Amino acid sequence: MTPQEYNQCVSQYADNVYRFILKNLGREDDARDVVQSSFEKLWINREQVDAARSKSYLFTIAYHQMIDHIRKSKRIQLRDDFREDAQVQHIPANNTRKLLEEALSRLGETQRSLIMLKDYEGYSYEEIGRITGLNESQVKVYLHRARLQLRDYIVKMENVL
Amino acid sequence: MNLTRHNYEEYFLLYVDGELAGDDRLAVEAFLQEHPDLGEQMDDLRQTVLSPADDVFTIDKTLLYRPQEEEAGARIISINRRRLSAAAAAVAIALLATSALWIVRRQNHSGPAAAGAQNATAIATPPGDGAASGATTHHTTAAGNPSTDTAQAAPAIAAGSRPTAPTVPGARTIGPIPGDRTTAAAPGARATAPAPSNVTHPEKAPWQNAPHDALVTNNPSGTNPVPQTPVGIPQDMHTDGTIAISGSTPRHTPLAINDDSTQALAINNRPTVTRTSSPTYHTLEDGNQEASNDRILFVPADQVVNGEVKGFFRRAGRLIKRSASLNNDVVRPESDR
Numbered sequence: 001m002t003p004q005e006y007n008q009c010v011s012q013y014a015d016n017v018y019r020f021i022l023k024n025l026g027r028e029d030d031a032r033d034v035v036q037s038s039f040e041k042l043w044i045n046r047e048q049v050d051a052a053r054s055k056s057y058l059f060t061i062a063y064h065q066m067i068d069h070i071r072k073s074k075r076i077q078l079r080d081d082f083r084e085d086a087q088v089q090h091i092p093a094n095n096t097r098k099l100l101e102e103a104l105s106r107l108g109e110t111q112r113s114l115i116m117l118k119d120y121e122g123y124s125y126e127e128i129g130r131i132t133g134l135n136e137s138q139v140k141v142y143l144h145r146a147r148l149q150l151r152d153y154i155v156k157m158e159n160v161l
Numbered sequence: 162m163n164l165t166r167h168n169y170e171e172y173f174l175l176y177v178d179g180e181l182a183g184d185d186r187l188a189v190e191a192f193l194q195e196h197p198d199l200g201e202q203m204d205d206l207r208q209t210v211l212s213p214a215d216d217v218f219t220i221d222k223t224l225l226y227r228p229q230e231e232e233a234g235a236r237i238i239s240i241n242r243r244r245l246s247a248a249a250a251a252v253a254i255a256l257l258a259t260s261a262l263w264i265v266r267r268q269n270h271s272g273p274a275a276a277g278a279q280n281a282t283a284i285a286t287p288p289g290d291g292a293a294s295g296a297t298t299h300h301t302t303a304a305g306n307p308s309t310d311t312a313q314a315a316p317a318i319a320a321g322s323r324p325t326a327p328t329v330p331g332a333r334t335i336g337p338i339p340g341d342r343t344t345a346a347a348p349g350a351r352a353t354a355p356a357p358s359n360v361t362h363p364e365k366a367p368w369q370n371a372p373h374d375a376l377v378t379n380n381p382s383g384t385n386p387v388p389q390t391p392v393g394i395p396q397d398m399h400t401d402g403t404i405a406i407s408g409s410t411p412r413h414t415p416l417a418i419n420d421d422s423t424q425a426l427a428i429n430n431r432p433t434v435t436r437t438s439s440p441t442y443h444t445l446e447d448g449n450q451e452a453s454n455d456r457i458l459f460v461p462a463d464q465v466v467n468g469e470v471k472g473f474f475r476r477a478g479r480l481i482k483r484s485a486s487l488n489n490d491v492v493r494p495e496s497d498r
Contacts, residue, residue: 003229010225018220032220039225096208097215104211118178119211125180144174150209 001046001054009054010039016055017062020116024066024109034069038062059121060131063113070109096154103153111146118143164192169199177206 001009017038022031038061042049049057104112110132117128125139132139162185164172169192175181176189193200 003227007226010222014222014225015217015219019216019218022218023216032224035220036224043227097212100209100211103209115209115211120213120216122179125178140180143178144171147174147177147206147209151205154208155205 001042001049001051003046005051005054006043006046009042009051009058013055013058014039016121017058020059020113020120021062021066023104023116024112025069026105030069030073034062034065038065041065055121056123056127056131059117059123063131064133066113067109096158099154099157100150102157103150106153107146107149111142111149114139114143115146115150162188164188166196166199169196170202173199173203173206176203177210 014035018031018035021034022028025031025034038058041061042054042058104115107115113132114128117123117131123131125136125143128134128143129136129139134142162172172181172185172189172192176186181189193203
């Protein structure tokens with residue numbers, strides 16, 4: 001990867017990585033730090049990175065940087081189940097998007113990451129597995145479980161309202 | 162693909178995730194048309210899909226861009242092991258080549274230096290070295306009249322001194338002074354008894370006359386045995402009050418002092434007077450100067466090299482002694498105990 005290709009990578013994927021990290025961590029400064037360190041690693045290793053696979057490489061670095069950051073800040077949630085103890089807020093029924101955001105925030109980091117990598121970036125199970133270090137079956141199982149949890153939350157909230 | 166009411170959820174999830182190929186996708190859509198009551202299930206799952214267009218975040222990319230000119234510098238930082246080893250090998254080769262060149266050059270220097278030293282002694286020893294002649298010139302300037310020629314100074318000597326007819330034979334004996342500035346002794350004698358033709362004896366080799374040219378033979382007795390023997394200070398003390406300082410070697414006693422009351426002082430060592438002997442004189446003088454230059458050039462160079470080597474070993478010895486003394490200091494308390 002040449003410096004020009006690196007800068008193209010910044011132009012094309014920096015916002016995507018930032019969104020992926022910010023929606024996981026919820027803090028802008030933390031997300032910015034993780035994104036910066038991810039691009040720093042990409043720059044250092046750019047000679048070993050093919051430009052065509054730079055996006056996957058970047059998301060892989062960013063994901064692991066994010067996990068490290070969460071572990072360091074002792075905010076990691078090892079459970080994959082949906083957080084039922086969270087307080088339910090009254091959200092208008094027509095605002096499904098906000099319901100989804102709320103449901104997404106109740107997911108664990110891994111499931112949330114899988115959902116975002118699938119929906120935002122359009123990665124396949126195989127590619128998500130490569131990024132997160134899971135195998136394809138695990139990705140499929142975790143993702144389906146997360147999707148059903150989101151659905152159940154949204155449906156439940158709609159019924160409550 | 163076999164879709165039933167028992168396994169449809171998994172296929173609906175795969176459909177929502179976009180993991181189904183064209184035919185499977187069409188199969189799911191056909192199944193939904195066959196079972197419209199399951200359409201709501203599909204819609205609920207579709208609601209869980211995030212829309213990229215709804216969530217747009219931007220980050221300041223100026224922190225992430227890299228200038229193009231950083232390429233060269235960054236390549237240096239990310240040097241890999243192969244390049245590092247290649248660079249180390251290049252440095253080692255350069256060091257070897259430099260040391261080999263140094264050794265060869267040193268050998269080349271030591272050869273000519275020795276030869277030059279030999280030449281210097283061969284040329285300079287017999288007639289008297291150039292340093293002596295230089296000293297003679299200096300004395301001439303200090304004691305005598307620098308602007309006047311020896312021929313002009315000679316009458317003054319003659320006025321204040323005894324008749325110097327006997328000096329002529331002495332001058333003749335001494336005359337062949339070529340090869341040294343001590344020929345200036347001859348002009349002094351020539352002034353008292355002008356016999357310029359006798360100043361030099363071309364038939365004599367310069368180094369044969371060198372011991373004598375340092376002497377002023379203004380002996381009133383008219384004899385000249387003194388010049389024959391180079392060690393003639395006591396005999397020369399009886400000359401006619403002329404001090405002659407010549408540039409010959411010290412063992413030839415270039416100084417002759419006469420105890421005359423006039424105390425006329427003349428240092429006769431100006432080479433320009435004896436123009437008749439100039440060809441031989443200049444040749445030998447040039448040779449002497451070259452010899453002295455050779456010494457100046459080569460001998461100190463060897464001394465410098467030897468001094469550096471000795472200094473290195475001296476420092477190493479000091480360090481070893483110092484470390485040994487430190488070790489002893491460490492050990493001593495234990496032994497004392």
